[in-house]
Amino acid sequence: xxxxxxxxxxxxxVGQENVLTSEVDRTLYGYDAFLETALPDAVVIPGSxxxxxxxxxxxxxxxxxxxxRGSATSLSGGPVPIKGGIVVHFxxxxxxxxIDVENRAAVVEPGVITLxxxxxxxxxxxxxxxxPASQKVSTLGxxxxxxxxxxxxxxxxxxxxxxxxxxxxxxxxxxxxxGGQGENASFDQPGxxxxxxxxxxxxxxxxxxxxxxxxxxxxxxxxTMLAIYDSIPDASNTVSAIIAEGIVPATLEMMxxxxxxxVEAKAPAGYxxxxxxxLIIELDGLADGMEETAQKIMDICRAHNVxxxxxxxxxxxxxxxxxxxxxxxxxxxxxxxxxxxxxxxVPRTMLPRVLDQVxxxxxxxxxxxxxxxxxxxxxxxxxxxFDARDKEETGRVMAAASEILRACADAGGTISGEHGIGLExxxxxxxxxxxxxxxxxxxxxxxxxxxxxxNPGKVLPG
Amino acid sequence: MDxxxxxxxxxxxxxxxxxxxxxDLAVDGVAPQAAAFPGTVxxxxxxxxxxxDQGWGVAIRGxxxxxxxxxxxxxxxxxxxxxxxxxxxxxxxANLTATVQAGVPLADLQDLxxxxxxxxxxxxxxxxxxxxxxxxxxREHKGAFVPLDPPFKSRATMGGILATGSVGPSRLxxxxxxxxxxxxxxxxxxxxxIGMGGKTVKNVSGYDVSKLMIGSLGSLGVIxxxxxxxxxxxxxxxxxxxxxxxxxxxxxxxxxxxNSKLIPTCLELMNRAGAQVGARAALAGPANGWWMALKLxxxxxxxxxxxxxxxxxxxxxxxxxxxxxxxxxAARMWNRLSEPEARTVFKGHFPFGAYARLAxxxxxxxxxxxxxxxxxxxxxxxxxxxxxxTGTPQEQASLxxxxxxxxxxxxxxxxxxxxxxxxKQRLDxxxxxxxxxxxxxxxxxxxxxxxxxxxxxxxxGL
Numbered sequence: 063x064x065x066x067x068x069x070x071x072x073x074x075x076v077g078q079e080n081v082l083t084s085e086v087d088r089t090l091y092g093y094d095a096f097l098e099t100a101l102p103d104a105v106v107i108p109g110s111x112x113x114x115x116x117x118x119x120x121x122x123x124x125x126x127x128x129x130x131r132g133s134a135t136s137l138s139g140g141p142v143p144i145k146g147g148i149v150v151h152f153x154x155x156x157x158x159x160x161i162d163v164e165n166r167a168a169v170v171e172p173g174v175i176t177l178x179x180x181x182x183x184x185x186x187x188x189x190x191x192x193x194p195a196s197q198k199v200s201t202l203g204x205x206x207x208x209x210x211x212x213x214x215x216x217x218x219x220x221x222x223x224x225x226x227x228x229x230x231x232x233x234x235x236x237x238x239x240x241g242g243q244g245e246n247a248s249f250d251q252p253g254x255x256x257x258x259x260x261x262x263x264x265x266x267x268x269x270x271x272x273x274x275x276x277x278x279x280x281x282x283x284x285x286t287m288l289a290i291y292d293s294i295p296d297a298s299n300t301v302s303a304i305i306a307e308g309i310v311p312a313t314l315e316m317m318x319x320x321x322x323x324x325v326e327a328k329a330p331a332g333y334x335x336x337x338x339x340x341l342i343i344e345l346d347g348l349a350d351g352m353e354e355t356a357q358k359i360m361d362i363c364r365a366h367n368v369x370x371x372x373x374x375x376x377x378x379x380x381x382x383x384x385x386x387x388x389x390x391x392x393x394x395x396x397x398x399x400x401x402x403x404x405x406x407x408v409p410r411t412m413l414p415r416v417l418d419q420v421x422x423x424x425x426x427x428x429x430x431x432x433x434x435x436x437x438x439x440x441x442x443x444x445x446x447x448f449d450a451r452d453k454e455e456t457g458r459v460m461a462a463a464s465e466i467l468r469a470c471a472d473a474g475g476t477i478s479g480e481h482g483i484g485l486e487x488x489x490x491x492x493x494x495x496x497x498x499x500x501x502x503x504x505x506x507x508x509x510x511x512x513x514x515x516x517n518p519g520k521v522l523p524g
Numbered sequence: 525m526d527x528x529x530x531x532x533x534x535x536x537x538x539x540x541x542x543x544x545x546x547x548d549l550a551v552d553g554v555a556p557q558a559a560a561f562p563g564t565v566x567x568x569x570x571x572x573x574x575x576x577d578q579g580w581g582v583a584i585r586g587x588x589x590x591x592x593x594x595x596x597x598x599x600x601x602x603x604x605x606x607x608x609x610x611x612x613x614x615x616x617x618a619n620l621t622a623t624v625q626a627g628v629p630l631a632d633l634q635d636l637x638x639x640x641x642x643x644x645x646x647x648x649x650x651x652x653x654x655x656x657x658x659x660x661x662x663r664e665h666k667g668a669f670v671p672l673d674p675p676f677k678s679r680a681t682m683g684g685i686l687a688t689g690s691v692g693p694s695r696l697x698x699x700x701x702x703x704x705x706x707x708x709x710x711x712x713x714x715x716x717x718i719g720m721g722g723k724t725v726k727n728v729s730g731y732d733v734s735k736l737m738i739g740s741l742g743s744l745g746v747i748x749x750x751x752x753x754x755x756x757x758x759x760x761x762x763x764x765x766x767x768x769x770x771x772x773x774x775x776x777x778x779x780x781x782x783n784s785k786l787i788p789t790c791l792e793l794m795n796r797a798g799a800q801v802g803a804r805a806a807l808a809g810p811a812n813g814w815w816m817a818l819k820l821x822x823x824x825x826x827x828x829x830x831x832x833x834x835x836x837x838x839x840x841x842x843x844x845x846x847x848x849x850x851x852x853x854a855a856r857m858w859n860r861l862s863e864p865e866a867r868t869v870f871k872g873h874f875p876f877g878a879y880a881r882l883a884x885x886x887x888x889x890x891x892x893x894x895x896x897x898x899x900x901x902x903x904x905x906x907x908x909x910x911x912x913x914t915g916t917p918q919e920q921a922s923l924x925x926x927x928x929x930x931x932x933x934x935x936x937x938x939x940x941x942x943x944x945x946x947x948k949q950r951l952d953x954x955x956x957x958x959x960x961x962x963x964x965x966x967x968x969x970x971x972x973x974x975x976x977x978x979x980x981x982x983x984x985g986l
């Protein structure tokens with residue numbers, strides 16, 4: 063089937079205006095925040111589950127790959143149509159269908175922007191907890207696909223802990239509901255936990271068309287602190303010491319000097335330019351006892367040679383601290399044409415050691431590396447700066463990134479905490495999985511997608 | 525059945541072949557022809573591989589607290605007992621994780637982690653190895669706990685708890701097994717040992733196979749090892765029990781609590797027979813009264829504030845009495861509540877906001893049926909449990925059916941969590957098949973094509 067025929071058939075399903083086939087369009091829908099790009103044969107922008115189902119059925123009948131796409135903020139190549147075929151872009155399926163305050167649940171289409179939902183539920187006194195740094199742009203469908211994390215996941219858990227149910231279009235075009243029926247979804251629905259399987263499967267098991275999310279009450283009080291350090295080990299030891307004290311803050315985020323300078327150059331957030339590291343520590347919960355806990359945390363910071371630790375005086379200061387953290391990747395991108403984010407995760411107490419190794423790897427490959435990450439979760443994000451037009455430098459970046467992931471795996475950690483395997487880490491899968499492990503996951507993939515046409519070439523090598 | 529092949533791979537001491545003793549291991553009256561109690565994962569894997577070769581139906585067993593759950597088995601040739609797989613593989617209090625084999629009783633693990641005082645860690649592993657260099661917490665309330673409190677927690681093994689997704693009242697504060705398991709090792713149907721996940725809180729490397737295994741009743745693989753999240757023991761715990769003369773008052777108080785900023789760890793609403801399970805002697809109080817039990821954890825200030833708020837709320841809703849329990853009294857009551865004697869147990873689920881309607885409906889139905897029926901409504905979690913101590917299988921089945929219909933009318937459902945074979949003939953254990961059932965079948969066919977793992981017992985005969 064040639065491209066024109068495919069486009070014509072797709073137009074019958076979604077209308078001519080929702081099928082894109084020009085080379086420019088295909089290029090625009092063929093990349094994400096990872097390096098590799100690819101050209102789909104066609105891009106469709108469906109408006110309903112029924113249309114997605116018909117597109118998938120067409121793809122199945124013709125044996126054509128089909129790949130879902132939200133805002134493509136993903137960092138590991140998840141939505142890149144590496145084997146061509148159809149890209150299903152969810153920008154038209156962007157309605158918040160229901161915010162059910164009584165039942166503490168929301169129903170959304172996959173194209174809803176994460177922050178839009180969060181703003182809408184906040185107005186009703188509730189919150190949707192997972193807060194990836196890209197929340198201003200990322201879609202909830204993408205968050206589900208990658209099992210997105212975020213700073214507040216330290217206390218509240220990642221996306222999968224907040225998804226009650228899904229509607230999904232499978233490889234053959236059939237539509238299933240997980241977690242219940244009708245308007246309701248529940249973790250207690252008997253049967254295999256298909257919701258848990260689909261979340262984080264990087265769009266390789268089906269196309270998500272509806273999401274049933276759990277909402278939780280907003281905390282009574284919040285306190286945000288900035289701790290400034292002259293040494294990275296002191297900062298990471300503070301992180302372990304806070305947890306050892308039995309305190310689970312809402313966030314424990316770390317940023318190093320390179321990242322702070324980049325943030326301050328772009329949009330000043332009040333970070334010191336001469337410090338080696340800062341921690342953003344946030345507490346939330348009952349107002350009673352919070353001051354006492356904050357004092358204890360500040361004492362721990364002092365015991366670990368903090369230069370200065372201060373609490374945000376008001377909501378504006380707090381917002382500035384977070385704006386800087388959440389804009390960190392963007393700010394760093396101003397320093398060099400490209401950056402590569404590694405997403406390795408280690409048991410928290412291994413952080414100082416692995417951070418040392420990251421510095422060492424940067425030195426070995428002569429690369430500049432910044433660090434901004436979820437320290438409380440042990441989830442590192444070394445940002446390797448480079449210029450992708452320089453093939454030699456790019457080669458060194460790929461080698462360094464792989465070595466960093468090896469260091470994480472060797473420290474008892476894993477190769478992705480929240481960004482996914484995608485295309486980026488296919489060859490590193492063997493760092494943590496045996497051939498039998500991968501065969502088992504391959505059998506799961508086959509059970510849902512026997513032809514191997516749903517987002518092919520991702521997650522599982524070969 | 526070729527018992528010689530079994531004798532070739534296991535020592536005689538690990539086998540049970542006497543008919544009389546095998547009768548004690550019967551599942552819904554179906555006795556196995558042999559029982560194997562492997563001492564290592566490797567031995568267990570060999571047994572599964574042999575069963576796979578021979579096509580034996582394998583019933584997986586820990587300490588038997590969940591044997592009443594599930595459809596009557598399609599066949600039981602071999603019982604695979606995992607109670608000898610009882611090693612603690614790794615205890616990492618500084619990172620708050622524990623890795624244990626499936627046969628470890630939760631109670632043993634709790635005892636162990638509550639006493640771990642070594643919350644020290646080496647700040648730079650590899651460089652500083654002297655004890656004096658370790659960072660130690662000086663907090664007074666040392667120790668950690670596994671945030672799970674399922675029924676029969678004094679005997680239940682970790683493998684059984686995870687395979688059945690068994691939960692207790694503290695899920696309100698700490699979440700479900702699916703939220704607390706970081707990784708699993710499992711034996712797949714052909715005997716291969718598969719490792720998934722790890723010991724980091726964040727992990728999106730490959731499919732979330734642990735989610736698929738939890739609650740799957742052993743239908744896809746034998747869980748032989750799991751890594752769990754631990755939490756630091758709270759500084760202070762206490763309980764509050766409020767007694768109300770009428771359900772309406774209890775529900776009013778419950779609504780006020782759930783709409784407040786209070787964060788109880790447990791909240792159970794029980795009728796008289798339900799509350800009686802938690803009492804040492806016969807309960808005082810009105811025949812149609814309702815008991816509300818809460819558990820509060822945190823700092824002195826957090827717990828104190830909640831206790832005084834609850835006392836005021838109790839007064840507003842005309843509580844007949846409000847009792848504050850210290851940590852030991854509360855622990856004893858919750859321990860008793862987790863050990864109901866009733867052999868017939870129904871577990872309903874419903875949307876968050878429907879607890880009042882569900883409680884009224886189930887209470888009315890049990891009174892009408894004239895059976896002794898303990899009710900325990902976990903209002904903040906959208907679940908409720910009914911414990912039937914009296915009635916013929918016919919009477920229990922018709923009450924169960926009415927309760928299921930009531931839960932379904934509210935947008936939920938009901939599972940028979942424990943029952944004898946006579947009741948199961950009259951009342952479907954799992955209820956209507958869910959929308960994704962075909963996918964569940966495909967997964968079962970792909971991962972256990974010979975249908976040897978707990979055949980017939982899971983939903984839809986999976």
